[in-house]
Amino acid sequence: MKPLVQIQNVGMSFETKKGRFVALRDINLQINEGEVVSLIGHSGCGKSTLLNLIAGLTLPTDGALICNGREIAGPGPERAVVFxxxxxxxxxxxxxxxxxxxxxxxxxxxxxxxxxxxxxxxxxxxxxxxxxxxxxxxxxxxxxxxxxxxxxxxxxPKILLMDEPFGALDALTRAALQDELIGVMQKTGATVVMVTHDVDEAVLLSDRVVMLTNGPAATIGEILDVRLDKPRDRLTLATDAEYTRCRAAIIEFLYQKQVRKAA
Incomplete structure:
Protein backbone atom coordinates (compact mmCIF):
# COMPACT_ATOMS: atom_id res chain seq x y z
CA MET A 1 0.00 0.00 0.00
CA LYS A 2 1.09 3.56 -0.72
CA PRO A 3 1.96 5.70 2.33
CA LEU A 4 -0.29 8.75 2.60
CA VAL A 5 1.00 10.15 5.90
CA GLN A 6 4.51 9.76 7.28
CA ILE A 7 5.31 10.81 10.83
CA GLN A 8 9.05 10.99 11.33
CA ASN A 9 10.69 11.32 14.77
CA VAL A 10 8.00 13.74 15.92
CA GLY A 11 8.07 15.35 19.34
CA MET A 12 5.78 17.99 20.82
CA SER A 13 6.58 20.22 23.79
CA PHE A 14 4.78 23.17 25.38
CA GLU A 15 6.14 26.01 27.49
CA THR A 16 4.24 26.35 30.76
CA LYS A 17 4.62 28.39 33.93
CA LYS A 18 6.28 25.37 35.52
CA GLY A 19 8.68 24.94 32.61
CA ARG A 20 8.85 22.85 29.49
CA PHE A 21 6.21 20.11 29.23
CA VAL A 22 6.97 17.26 26.82
CA ALA A 23 3.70 15.84 25.51
CA LEU A 24 5.01 13.49 22.79
CA ARG A 25 8.42 12.09 21.88
CA ASP A 26 9.90 9.91 19.13
CA ILE A 27 6.67 9.29 17.21
CA ASN A 28 7.27 7.29 14.05
CA LEU A 29 4.24 6.09 12.09
CA GLN A 30 3.21 5.49 8.50
CA ILE A 31 -0.46 5.60 7.48
CA ASN A 32 -1.34 4.01 4.14
CA GLU A 33 -4.04 4.97 1.64
CA GLY A 34 -7.41 3.42 2.48
CA GLU A 35 -6.30 2.44 5.97
CA VAL A 36 -8.25 3.06 9.18
CA VAL A 37 -5.99 3.70 12.18
CA SER A 38 -7.14 4.27 15.75
CA LEU A 39 -5.11 6.06 18.41
CA ILE A 40 -5.84 4.77 21.89
CA GLY A 41 -4.36 5.34 25.34
CA HIS A 42 -5.08 6.74 28.78
CA SER A 43 -6.15 10.36 29.23
CA GLY A 44 -3.27 12.79 28.86
CA CYS A 45 -1.19 10.53 26.60
CA GLY A 46 -1.28 12.96 23.66
CA LYS A 47 -3.79 11.27 21.33
CA SER A 48 -5.53 14.52 20.39
CA THR A 49 -2.18 16.32 20.23
CA LEU A 50 -0.98 13.81 17.63
CA LEU A 51 -4.22 14.17 15.67
CA ASN A 52 -3.86 17.98 15.73
CA LEU A 53 -0.32 17.64 14.39
CA ILE A 54 -1.58 15.56 11.45
CA ALA A 55 -4.33 18.13 10.88
CA GLY A 56 -1.76 20.93 10.87
CA LEU A 57 -3.56 22.74 13.69
CA THR A 58 -0.27 22.69 15.61
CA LEU A 59 3.30 22.21 14.39
CA PRO A 60 5.77 19.77 15.96
CA THR A 61 8.66 20.85 18.14
CA ASP A 62 10.81 18.11 16.62
CA GLY A 63 10.63 15.95 13.52
CA ALA A 64 8.36 16.23 10.49
CA LEU A 65 4.95 15.14 9.23
CA ILE A 66 4.37 14.53 5.52
CA CYS A 67 0.99 14.14 3.80
CA ASN A 68 0.70 13.12 0.16
CA GLY A 69 4.36 13.92 -0.44
CA ARG A 70 4.32 17.39 1.15
CA GLU A 71 5.34 18.51 4.61
CA ILE A 72 2.39 19.48 6.79
CA ALA A 73 2.83 23.18 7.54
CA GLY A 74 -0.76 24.05 8.45
CA PRO A 75 -4.40 23.02 7.89
CA GLY A 76 -5.43 22.00 4.37
CA PRO A 77 -8.54 20.71 2.56
CA GLU A 78 -6.88 17.32 2.00
CA ARG A 79 -7.20 16.76 5.78
CA ALA A 80 -10.75 17.08 7.15
CA VAL A 81 -11.42 16.96 10.90
CA VAL A 82 -14.51 15.71 12.75
CA PHE A 83 -14.44 16.79 16.40
CA PRO A 157 -10.27 14.88 1.78
CA LYS A 158 -7.28 12.61 1.32
CA ILE A 159 -7.58 11.72 4.99
CA LEU A 160 -10.36 12.03 7.55
CA LEU A 161 -9.29 12.85 11.12
CA MET A 162 -11.79 12.07 13.89
CA ASP A 163 -11.32 13.12 17.52
CA GLU A 164 -13.60 10.89 19.61
CA PRO A 165 -16.50 11.62 17.23
CA PHE A 166 -18.98 9.47 19.18
CA GLY A 167 -17.68 10.03 22.70
CA ALA A 168 -20.51 12.34 23.80
CA LEU A 169 -23.31 10.09 22.54
CA ASP A 170 -25.31 7.41 24.33
CA ALA A 171 -24.40 3.76 23.69
CA LEU A 172 -27.20 2.98 21.21
CA THR A 173 -26.64 6.13 19.16
CA ARG A 174 -22.90 5.52 19.19
CA ALA A 175 -23.37 1.96 17.90
CA ALA A 176 -25.70 3.17 15.14
CA LEU A 177 -23.21 5.83 14.02
CA GLN A 178 -20.32 3.37 14.10
CA ASP A 179 -22.28 1.12 11.75
CA GLU A 180 -23.09 4.16 9.60
CA LEU A 181 -19.41 5.07 9.43
CA ILE A 182 -18.48 1.51 8.41
CA GLY A 183 -20.89 1.83 5.46
CA VAL A 184 -19.55 5.24 4.43
CA MET A 185 -15.92 4.09 4.64
CA GLN A 186 -16.79 1.04 2.56
CA LYS A 187 -18.33 3.24 -0.15
CA THR A 188 -15.56 5.83 -0.24
CA GLY A 189 -12.42 3.82 0.58
CA ALA A 190 -11.49 6.64 2.93
CA THR A 191 -8.25 6.89 4.89
CA VAL A 192 -9.16 7.55 8.52
CA VAL A 193 -7.24 8.35 11.71
CA MET A 194 -9.45 8.29 14.81
CA VAL A 195 -8.84 9.06 18.47
CA THR A 196 -10.87 6.85 20.78
CA HIS A 197 -11.06 5.64 24.39
CA ASP A 198 -13.33 2.75 23.40
CA VAL A 199 -11.55 -0.60 22.94
CA ASP A 200 -14.49 -2.21 21.11
CA GLU A 201 -14.80 0.77 18.77
CA ALA A 202 -11.09 0.60 17.96
CA VAL A 203 -11.26 -3.09 17.01
CA LEU A 204 -14.55 -2.78 15.13
CA LEU A 205 -13.44 0.08 12.88
CA SER A 206 -9.66 -0.21 12.52
CA ASP A 207 -7.07 -1.93 10.38
CA ARG A 208 -4.45 -1.01 12.98
CA VAL A 209 -4.66 0.21 16.57
CA VAL A 210 -1.81 2.46 17.73
CA MET A 211 -1.42 2.27 21.50
CA LEU A 212 0.29 5.21 23.20
CA THR A 213 2.19 5.02 26.47
CA ASN A 214 1.21 7.17 29.43
CA GLY A 215 2.19 10.83 29.37
CA PRO A 216 4.09 13.01 29.82
CA ALA A 217 6.61 12.28 27.04
CA ALA A 218 4.25 9.69 25.58
CA THR A 219 5.28 7.61 22.60
CA ILE A 220 3.99 4.64 20.62
CA GLY A 221 4.05 1.57 22.88
CA GLU A 222 2.57 -1.08 20.58
CA ILE A 223 0.79 -1.31 17.22
CA LEU A 224 -1.86 -4.00 16.77
CA ASP A 225 -2.86 -5.32 13.34
CA VAL A 226 -6.59 -6.12 13.24
CA ARG A 227 -6.95 -9.05 10.83
CA LEU A 228 -10.72 -9.09 10.47
CA ASP A 229 -12.53 -9.21 7.13
CA LYS A 230 -14.54 -6.21 6.01
CA PRO A 231 -17.30 -5.15 6.12
CA ARG A 232 -17.64 -6.01 9.79
CA ASP A 233 -20.78 -6.89 11.69
CA ARG A 234 -20.74 -6.29 15.44
CA LEU A 235 -23.05 -9.24 16.21
CA THR A 236 -20.87 -11.69 14.28
CA LEU A 237 -17.70 -10.31 15.84
CA ALA A 238 -18.99 -10.84 19.37
CA THR A 239 -18.02 -14.53 19.14
CA ASP A 240 -15.08 -14.18 16.74
CA ALA A 241 -11.74 -15.49 18.08
CA GLU A 242 -9.66 -12.81 16.29
CA TYR A 243 -11.89 -10.05 17.64
CA THR A 244 -11.49 -11.45 21.16
CA ARG A 245 -7.70 -11.69 20.70
CA CYS A 246 -7.42 -8.07 19.52
CA ARG A 247 -9.62 -6.80 22.31
CA ALA A 248 -7.60 -8.70 24.93
CA ALA A 249 -4.30 -7.38 23.55
CA ILE A 250 -5.43 -3.76 23.84
CA ILE A 251 -6.83 -4.26 27.33
CA GLU A 252 -3.63 -5.95 28.44
CA PHE A 253 -1.60 -2.98 27.19
CA LEU A 254 -3.86 -0.31 28.68
CA TYR A 255 -4.83 -1.86 31.99
CA GLN A 256 -1.86 -4.06 32.86
CA LYS A 257 1.33 -2.75 31.28
CA GLN A 258 0.49 0.96 31.52
CA VAL A 259 -1.34 0.89 34.86
CA ARG A 260 1.50 -1.08 36.45
CA LYS A 261 4.05 1.43 35.13
CA ALA A 262 2.00 4.35 36.51
CA ALA A 263 1.80 2.63 39.89
Whole structure:
Protein backbone atom coordinates (compact mmCIF):
# COMPACT_ATOMS: atom_id res chain seq x y z
CA MET A 1 0.00 0.00 0.00
CA LYS A 2 1.09 3.56 -0.72
CA PRO A 3 1.96 5.70 2.33
CA LEU A 4 -0.29 8.75 2.60
CA VAL A 5 1.00 10.15 5.90
CA GLN A 6 4.51 9.76 7.28
CA ILE A 7 5.31 10.81 10.83
CA GLN A 8 9.05 10.99 11.33
CA ASN A 9 10.69 11.32 14.77
CA VAL A 10 8.00 13.74 15.92
CA GLY A 11 8.07 15.35 19.34
CA MET A 12 5.78 17.99 20.82
CA SER A 13 6.58 20.22 23.79
CA PHE A 14 4.78 23.17 25.38
CA GLU A 15 6.14 26.01 27.49
CA THR A 16 4.24 26.35 30.76
CA LYS A 17 4.62 28.39 33.93
CA LYS A 18 6.28 25.37 35.52
CA GLY A 19 8.68 24.94 32.61
CA ARG A 20 8.85 22.85 29.49
CA PHE A 21 6.21 20.11 29.23
CA VAL A 22 6.97 17.26 26.82
CA ALA A 23 3.70 15.84 25.51
CA LEU A 24 5.01 13.49 22.79
CA ARG A 25 8.42 12.09 21.88
CA ASP A 26 9.90 9.91 19.13
CA ILE A 27 6.67 9.29 17.21
CA ASN A 28 7.27 7.29 14.05
CA LEU A 29 4.24 6.09 12.09
CA GLN A 30 3.21 5.49 8.50
CA ILE A 31 -0.46 5.60 7.48
CA ASN A 32 -1.34 4.01 4.14
CA GLU A 33 -4.04 4.97 1.64
CA GLY A 34 -7.41 3.42 2.48
CA GLU A 35 -6.30 2.44 5.97
CA VAL A 36 -8.25 3.06 9.18
CA VAL A 37 -5.99 3.70 12.18
CA SER A 38 -7.14 4.27 15.75
CA LEU A 39 -5.11 6.06 18.41
CA ILE A 40 -5.84 4.77 21.89
CA GLY A 41 -4.36 5.34 25.34
CA HIS A 42 -5.08 6.74 28.78
CA SER A 43 -6.15 10.36 29.23
CA GLY A 44 -3.27 12.79 28.86
CA CYS A 45 -1.19 10.53 26.60
CA GLY A 46 -1.28 12.96 23.66
CA LYS A 47 -3.79 11.27 21.33
CA SER A 48 -5.53 14.52 20.39
CA THR A 49 -2.18 16.32 20.23
CA LEU A 50 -0.98 13.81 17.63
CA LEU A 51 -4.22 14.17 15.67
CA ASN A 52 -3.86 17.98 15.73
CA LEU A 53 -0.32 17.64 14.39
CA ILE A 54 -1.58 15.56 11.45
CA ALA A 55 -4.33 18.13 10.88
CA GLY A 56 -1.76 20.93 10.87
CA LEU A 57 -3.56 22.74 13.69
CA THR A 58 -0.27 22.69 15.61
CA LEU A 59 3.30 22.21 14.39
CA PRO A 60 5.77 19.77 15.96
CA THR A 61 8.66 20.85 18.14
CA ASP A 62 10.81 18.11 16.62
CA GLY A 63 10.63 15.95 13.52
CA ALA A 64 8.36 16.23 10.49
CA LEU A 65 4.95 15.14 9.23
CA ILE A 66 4.37 14.53 5.52
CA CYS A 67 0.99 14.14 3.80
CA ASN A 68 0.70 13.12 0.16
CA GLY A 69 4.36 13.92 -0.44
CA ARG A 70 4.32 17.39 1.15
CA GLU A 71 5.34 18.51 4.61
CA ILE A 72 2.39 19.48 6.79
CA ALA A 73 2.83 23.18 7.54
CA GLY A 74 -0.76 24.05 8.45
CA PRO A 75 -4.40 23.02 7.89
CA GLY A 76 -5.43 22.00 4.37
CA PRO A 77 -8.54 20.71 2.56
CA GLU A 78 -6.88 17.32 2.00
CA ARG A 79 -7.20 16.76 5.78
CA ALA A 80 -10.75 17.08 7.15
CA VAL A 81 -11.42 16.96 10.90
CA VAL A 82 -14.51 15.71 12.75
CA PHE A 83 -14.44 16.79 16.40
CA UNK A 84 -16.35 15.34 19.35
CA UNK A 85 -18.42 18.53 19.23
CA UNK A 86 -20.16 18.61 15.83
CA UNK A 87 -19.08 22.28 15.32
CA UNK A 88 -22.12 23.13 13.18
CA UNK A 89 -23.08 26.79 12.76
CA UNK A 90 -26.47 27.17 14.49
CA UNK A 91 -27.75 29.90 12.13
CA UNK A 92 -27.32 27.70 9.04
CA UNK A 93 -29.47 24.73 8.00
CA UNK A 94 -27.91 21.27 7.85
CA UNK A 95 -27.67 21.61 4.06
CA UNK A 96 -25.98 25.02 4.31
CA UNK A 97 -23.51 23.78 6.93
CA UNK A 98 -22.31 21.10 4.51
CA UNK A 99 -22.51 23.46 1.51
CA UNK A 100 -20.24 25.97 3.27
CA UNK A 101 -17.39 23.45 3.38
CA UNK A 102 -18.03 22.27 -0.18
CA UNK A 103 -18.01 25.83 -1.50
CA UNK A 104 -14.69 26.61 0.21
CA UNK A 105 -13.01 23.61 -1.41
CA UNK A 106 -14.67 23.43 -4.85
CA UNK A 107 -16.19 26.92 -5.28
CA UNK A 108 -13.66 28.15 -7.84
CA UNK A 109 -13.79 24.95 -9.91
CA UNK A 110 -17.50 24.09 -10.03
CA UNK A 111 -20.81 25.88 -10.58
CA UNK A 112 -23.51 26.23 -7.93
CA UNK A 113 -25.62 23.38 -9.32
CA UNK A 114 -22.73 20.94 -9.01
CA UNK A 115 -21.86 22.25 -5.54
CA UNK A 116 -25.45 21.73 -4.41
CA UNK A 117 -25.53 18.24 -5.93
CA UNK A 118 -22.29 17.35 -4.14
CA UNK A 119 -23.74 18.65 -0.86
CA UNK A 120 -26.99 16.72 -1.25
CA UNK A 121 -25.14 13.51 -2.10
CA UNK A 122 -23.07 13.77 1.09
CA UNK A 123 -26.18 14.35 3.21
CA UNK A 124 -27.94 11.38 1.61
CA UNK A 125 -24.88 9.20 2.20
CA UNK A 126 -25.37 9.56 5.97
CA UNK A 127 -29.15 9.16 5.62
CA UNK A 128 -29.97 12.73 6.64
CA UNK A 129 -31.81 13.92 3.53
CA UNK A 130 -35.02 14.30 5.54
CA UNK A 131 -33.32 16.88 7.81
CA UNK A 132 -31.50 18.94 5.16
CA UNK A 133 -33.64 22.05 5.76
CA UNK A 134 -33.59 21.79 9.55
CA UNK A 135 -31.31 23.85 11.81
CA UNK A 136 -28.87 22.18 14.25
CA UNK A 137 -31.05 23.15 17.20
CA UNK A 138 -33.92 21.14 15.71
CA UNK A 139 -32.13 17.77 15.50
CA UNK A 140 -30.58 15.31 17.96
CA UNK A 141 -26.92 15.01 18.91
CA UNK A 142 -26.46 11.90 16.79
CA UNK A 143 -27.99 13.65 13.78
CA UNK A 144 -25.70 16.64 14.26
CA UNK A 145 -22.70 14.32 14.26
CA UNK A 146 -23.98 12.71 11.04
CA UNK A 147 -24.05 16.14 9.41
CA UNK A 148 -20.53 16.84 10.66
CA UNK A 149 -19.35 13.60 9.06
CA UNK A 150 -21.22 14.45 5.84
CA UNK A 151 -19.52 17.86 5.72
CA UNK A 152 -16.11 16.25 6.11
CA UNK A 153 -16.68 13.60 3.42
CA UNK A 154 -18.23 16.16 1.03
CA UNK A 155 -14.87 17.95 0.89
CA UNK A 156 -13.32 14.74 -0.50
CA PRO A 157 -10.27 14.88 1.78
CA LYS A 158 -7.28 12.61 1.32
CA ILE A 159 -7.58 11.72 4.99
CA LEU A 160 -10.36 12.03 7.55
CA LEU A 161 -9.29 12.85 11.12
CA MET A 162 -11.79 12.07 13.89
CA ASP A 163 -11.32 13.12 17.52
CA GLU A 164 -13.60 10.89 19.61
CA PRO A 165 -16.50 11.62 17.23
CA PHE A 166 -18.98 9.47 19.18
CA GLY A 167 -17.68 10.03 22.70
CA ALA A 168 -20.51 12.34 23.80
CA LEU A 169 -23.31 10.09 22.54
CA ASP A 170 -25.31 7.41 24.33
CA ALA A 171 -24.40 3.76 23.69
CA LEU A 172 -27.20 2.98 21.21
CA THR A 173 -26.64 6.13 19.16
CA ARG A 174 -22.90 5.52 19.19
CA ALA A 175 -23.37 1.96 17.90
CA ALA A 176 -25.70 3.17 15.14
CA LEU A 177 -23.21 5.83 14.02
CA GLN A 178 -20.32 3.37 14.10
CA ASP A 179 -22.28 1.12 11.75
CA GLU A 180 -23.09 4.16 9.60
CA LEU A 181 -19.41 5.07 9.43
CA ILE A 182 -18.48 1.51 8.41
CA GLY A 183 -20.89 1.83 5.46
CA VAL A 184 -19.55 5.24 4.43
CA MET A 185 -15.92 4.09 4.64
CA GLN A 186 -16.79 1.04 2.56
CA LYS A 187 -18.33 3.24 -0.15
CA THR A 188 -15.56 5.83 -0.24
CA GLY A 189 -12.42 3.82 0.58
CA ALA A 190 -11.49 6.64 2.93
CA THR A 191 -8.25 6.89 4.89
CA VAL A 192 -9.16 7.55 8.52
CA VAL A 193 -7.24 8.35 11.71
CA MET A 194 -9.45 8.29 14.81
CA VAL A 195 -8.84 9.06 18.47
CA THR A 196 -10.87 6.85 20.78
CA HIS A 197 -11.06 5.64 24.39
CA ASP A 198 -13.33 2.75 23.40
CA VAL A 199 -11.55 -0.60 22.94
CA ASP A 200 -14.49 -2.21 21.11
CA GLU A 201 -14.80 0.77 18.77
CA ALA A 202 -11.09 0.60 17.96
CA VAL A 203 -11.26 -3.09 17.01
CA LEU A 204 -14.55 -2.78 15.13
CA LEU A 205 -13.44 0.08 12.88
CA SER A 206 -9.66 -0.21 12.52
CA ASP A 207 -7.07 -1.93 10.38
CA ARG A 208 -4.45 -1.01 12.98
CA VAL A 209 -4.66 0.21 16.57
CA VAL A 210 -1.81 2.46 17.73
CA MET A 211 -1.42 2.27 21.50
CA LEU A 212 0.29 5.21 23.20
CA THR A 213 2.19 5.02 26.47
CA ASN A 214 1.21 7.17 29.43
CA GLY A 215 2.19 10.83 29.37
CA PRO A 216 4.09 13.01 29.82
CA ALA A 217 6.61 12.28 27.04
CA ALA A 218 4.25 9.69 25.58
CA THR A 219 5.28 7.61 22.60
CA ILE A 220 3.99 4.64 20.62
CA GLY A 221 4.05 1.57 22.88
CA GLU A 222 2.57 -1.08 20.58
CA ILE A 223 0.79 -1.31 17.22
CA LEU A 224 -1.86 -4.00 16.77
CA ASP A 225 -2.86 -5.32 13.34
CA VAL A 226 -6.59 -6.12 13.24
CA ARG A 227 -6.95 -9.05 10.83
CA LEU A 228 -10.72 -9.09 10.47
CA ASP A 229 -12.53 -9.21 7.13
CA LYS A 230 -14.54 -6.21 6.01
CA PRO A 231 -17.30 -5.15 6.12
CA ARG A 232 -17.64 -6.01 9.79
CA ASP A 233 -20.78 -6.89 11.69
CA ARG A 234 -20.74 -6.29 15.44
CA LEU A 235 -23.05 -9.24 16.21
CA THR A 236 -20.87 -11.69 14.28
CA LEU A 237 -17.70 -10.31 15.84
CA ALA A 238 -18.99 -10.84 19.37
CA THR A 239 -18.02 -14.53 19.14
CA ASP A 240 -15.08 -14.18 16.74
CA ALA A 241 -11.74 -15.49 18.08
CA GLU A 242 -9.66 -12.81 16.29
CA TYR A 243 -11.89 -10.05 17.64
CA THR A 244 -11.49 -11.45 21.16
CA ARG A 245 -7.70 -11.69 20.70
CA CYS A 246 -7.42 -8.07 19.52
CA ARG A 247 -9.62 -6.80 22.31
CA ALA A 248 -7.60 -8.70 24.93
CA ALA A 249 -4.30 -7.38 23.55
CA ILE A 250 -5.43 -3.76 23.84
CA ILE A 251 -6.83 -4.26 27.33
CA GLU A 252 -3.63 -5.95 28.44
CA PHE A 253 -1.60 -2.98 27.19
CA LEU A 254 -3.86 -0.31 28.68
CA TYR A 255 -4.83 -1.86 31.99
CA GLN A 256 -1.86 -4.06 32.86
CA LYS A 257 1.33 -2.75 31.28
CA GLN A 258 0.49 0.96 31.52
CA VAL A 259 -1.34 0.89 34.86
CA ARG A 260 1.50 -1.08 36.45
CA LYS A 261 4.05 1.43 35.13
CA ALA A 262 2.00 4.35 36.51
CA ALA A 263 1.80 2.63 39.89
Missing amino acids: QNHSLLPWLTCFDNVYLGVERVFGQKEGKDKLRARTQAAIEMVHMGHAATKYPGEISGGMKQRIGIARAFAME
